[in-house]
Amino acid sequence: KQEVTQIPAALSVPEGENLVLNCSFTDSAIYNLQWFRQDPGKGLTSLLLIQSSQREQTSGRLNASLDKSSGRSTLYIAASQPGDSATYLCAVPYGGSQGNLIFGKGTKLSVKP
Amino acid sequence: DTGVSQDPRHKITKRGQNVTFRCDPISEHNRLYWYRQTLGQGPEFLTYFQNEAQLEKSRLLSDRFSAERPKGSFSTLEIQRTEQGDSAMYLCASTQEDSSSYNEQFFGPGTRLTVL
Numbered sequence: 001k002q003e004v005t006q007i008p009a010a011l012s013v014p015e016g017e018n019l020v021l022n023c024s025f026t027d028s029a030i031y032n033l034q035w036f037r038q039d040p041g042k043g044l045t046s047l048l049l050i051q052s053s054q055r056e057q058t059s060g061r062l063n064a065s066l067d068k069s070s071g072r073s074t075l076y077i078a079a080s081q082p083g084d085s086a087t088y089l090c091a092v093p094y095g096g097s098q099g100n101l102i103f104g105k106g107t108k109l110s111v112k113p
Numbered sequence: 114d115t116g117v118s119q120d121p122r123h124k125i126t127k128r129g130q131n132v133t134f135r136c137d138p139i140s141e142h143n144r145l146y147w148y149r150q151t152l153g154q155g156p157e158f159l160t161y162f163q164n165e166a167q168l169e170k171s172r173l174l175s176d177r178f179s180a181e182r183p184k185g186s187f188s189t190l191e192i193q194r195t196e197q198g199d200s201a202m203y204l205c206a207s208t209q210e211d212s213s214s215y216n217e218q219f220f221g222p223g224t225r226l227t228v229l
Contacts, residue, residue, distance in 0.1 A: 100146055
């Protein structure tokens with residue numbers, strides 16, 4: 001059974017810091033891994049999707065890496081801003097590339113001005 | 114078409130009432146998912162459709178829940194005889210199934226259900 005864990009559950013940093021969010025999964029036979037952002041009371045915004053054959057993906061100040069063999073992914077946020085404050089979730093598909101997603105509980109990030 | 118839409122955004126109902134939610138996926142997407150999210154948790158899978166066919170249902174989807182996607186476009190999720198434990202955010206997502214896509218799922222804004 002696939003389980004996804006995110007550490008830490010919450011993180012508070014001053015503006016301008018670089019930070020890393022962690023995601024681990026128990027079954028390394030994944031097709032891809034997706035990172036999302038969720039603002040309070042809102043839906044999920046897709047940030048990055050890494051295919052199993054890729055090691056990392058970048059979008060602006062965000063960089064996500066994937067190490068399938070160790071069952072880990074990291075989301076690196078450079079030069080954090082107060083607008084980055086949100087909950088960040090990672091997810092992997094179950095049972096195939098188009099399967100339903102299995103989510104972690106998320107990391108709640110607070111960036112203080 | 115700018116993304117997945119859901120209606121209503123908020124629903125307050127009394128225990129025992131029936132509620133229905135609607136999801137409009139991204140127009141070219143043939144696969145549609147429903148998830149439920151409670152406070153402090155990640156979303157949990159409920160069911161999904163490939164075009165109009167409902168291909169999988171989670172054990173979370175009790176017999177009080179029913180979902181349809183009659184023409185392979187929009188989908189509805191109905192909860193009958195609501196219970197307080199049904200209070201949650203209901204999220205819809207869609208993706209395009211084809212060999213060239215990355216199978217990235219795109220989510221709607223969600224419907225927040227409160228059962229009194």
